[in-house]
Amino acid sequence: MKLRLEVVWESEGEEQRRNVMAIERSQLAMETLGLNLGESKTLLDGVQDIVVAQQVAENLEQRRRCSHCGERYGSKGGGTKEVKTLFGRVKVANPRWNRCRCQPSGAKTFRPTLSWLQGQTSPELLYLETKWASLIPFGKVADLLREVLPLDDGTNHETIRRHLHETAERMEKELGAERQLRLFEEEVAQQEDPAPPDGPITVGIDGGYVRAAHKEGFFEVIAGRSVVAFRREAKDEVPEAKCFGYVQTYDEKPRRRLWELMKSQGLQDHQQVVFMSDGGEDVRRVQEYMQPGSEHWIDWFHITMRVTVLQQQTKSLMAEAGRADTGAAIAKRIDSVKHLIWHGNVAEALDRLHDLLDDLDLIRAHSAAAEKLACGMTEFEIYIRNNRQFIPNFGERYRQGETITTAFVESTINQVVSRRFVKKQQMTWTLRGAHLLLQTRTKVLNNELENVFRSWYPQFRPSAKAA
Numbered sequence: 001m002k003l004r005l006e007v008v009w010e011s012e013g014e015e016q017r018r019n020v021m022a023i024e025r026s027q028l029a030m031e032t033l034g035l036n037l038g039e040s041k042t043l044l045d046g047v048q049d050i051v052v053a054q055q056v057a058e059n060l061e062q063r064r065r066c067s068h069c070g071e072r073y074g075s076k077g078g079g080t081k082e083v084k085t086l087f088g089r090v091k092v093a094n095p096r097w098n099r100c101r102c103q104p105s106g107a108k109t110f111r112p113t114l115s116w117l118q119g120q121t122s123p124e125l126l127y128l129e130t131k132w133a134s135l136i137p138f139g140k141v142a143d144l145l146r147e148v149l150p151l152d153d154g155t156n157h158e159t160i161r162r163h164l165h166e167t168a169e170r171m172e173k174e175l176g177a178e179r180q181l182r183l184f185e186e187e188v189a190q191q192e193d194p195a196p197p198d199g200p201i202t203v204g205i206d207g208g209y210v211r212a213a214h215k216e217g218f219f220e221v222i223a224g225r226s227v228v229a230f231r232r233e234a235k236d237e238v239p240e241a242k243c244f245g246y247v248q249t250y251d252e253k254p255r256r257r258l259w260e261l262m263k264s265q266g267l268q269d270h271q272q273v274v275f276m277s278d279g280g281e282d283v284r285r286v287q288e289y290m291q292p293g294s295e296h297w298i299d300w301f302h303i304t305m306r307v308t309v310l311q312q313q314t315k316s317l318m319a320e321a322g323r324a325d326t327g328a329a330i331a332k333r334i335d336s337v338k339h340l341i342w343h344g345n346v347a348e349a350l351d352r353l354h355d356l357l358d359d360l361d362l363i364r365a366h367s368a369a370a371e372k373l374a375c376g377m378t379e380f381e382i383y384i385r386n387n388r389q390f391i392p393n394f395g396e397r398y399r400q401g402e403t404i405t406t407a408f409v410e411s412t413i414n415q416v417v418s419r420r421f422v423k424k425q426q427m428t429w430t431l432r433g434a435h436l437l438l439q440t441r442t443k444v445l446n447n448e449l450e451n452v453f454r455s456w457y458p459q460f461r462p463s464a465k466a467a
């Protein structure tokens with residue numbers, strides 16, 4: 001069998017055709033059935049060249065005459081510009097024409113493609129590169145795209161990283177300036193008689209660590225999730241959750257970032273915003289002045305996690321010879337501390353922790369487990385003491401049906417940070433690189449990247465818009 005594929009089009013009322021490729025088959029087998037991958041690449045590449053050439057030729061023809069007098073522009077020179085598309089590199093005719101004689105002023109020559117020809121990469125390719133690089137490593141994205149599409153060595157982990165950074169930088173530029181406390185007060189003062197807002201927005205924030213490039217050690221990235229409890233208009237609607245992330249020591253506008261995210265979830269003035277975190281200083285800083293009347297609480301989840309660690313250390317103490325009773329008694333007392341914190345009785349909880357530490361002091365010199373437990377308990381005491389103003393009466397909140405924990409935050413850190421940033425020990429990051437990747441990654445996870453591209457390129461993926 002011999003098959004010839006050609007493209008047929010109409011130009012000035014005449015049918016034009018050009019050969020794209022030939023397919024030859026002798027023996028039918030599963031592996032020869034239909035097009036193979038190599039043929040599909042040749043086909044796409046060939047068709048793309050013809051489509052682009054026709055589009056550009058037609059557009060140039062439409063622009064060929066002066067809009068004032070109808071005279072044809074004189075040619076000052078030819079030229080082409082190379083553009084990388086999803087289906088291979090294409091050469092775009094990019095001539096230079098003379099200014100029309102009827103126009104007395106302006107540049108002597110101009111390029112008619114100037115109105116549409118921007119950049120060297122088609123948005124479709126840029127989008128796919130950015131989307132996949134937000135999910136899997138840069139090199140893997142290059143391998144994958146080159147395997148299935150007619151792309152050459154110009155698609156590699158360096159170009160993909162650069163394209164993702166360019167996309168993220170453009171998003172960052174459009175974010176606007178950091179928000180100040182003063183702004184909130186002015187805006188609230190302007191509001192009169194606001195409608196009752198939707199249910200509270202709960203924002204869970206946590207930190208994770210990634211390995212730093214060019215030096216030893218790690219740096220912290222912040223990730224979190226914002227959830228609207230309910231909509232006043234549609235109470236049955238499933239609450240909407242969106243995640244966010246940034247590098248604390250790099251980001252210059254974390255408040256604006258979070259505010260825009262909550263705005264996209266319909267944040268209204270006077271809407272209650274509840275922040276839950278593990279109370280770290282840098283995490284708390286962002287939440288200040290976010291919204292008048294916003295609350296910040298320690299997430300119950302983080303307290304139980306710490307208590308669980310203490311209880312495990314108590315088990316080691318019980319396992320030591322002759323300390324089973326002492327260990328069991330301490331375990332019970334730790335439980336009562338947890339109980340007091342649950343009811344927001346922090347002062348009493350701290351007193352009991354001090355008693356426990358006094359008792360552990362008596363035996364820690366002779367017991368490795370007691371020494372370890374005492375260290376853990378000292379840390380826990382500092383944690384509770386530093387965060388006492390952020391520890392609510394969890395029991396009361398729980399009975400009122402209010403949020404006491406964002407247990408999802410642990411999985412958010414995993415989803416936003418770990419899965420992409422710390423897969424392999426040797427993966428290292430610059431502050432900027434990590435921050436920019438977090439921006440595109442959260443857009444992808446929130447299903448928003450396509451909308452971002454559509455706001456830049458209105459005709460991008462029109463079918464998805466209609467759906």
Ligand SMILES: [Zn+2]
Binds near residue numbers: 068070100
């Ligand atoms: Zn003219």
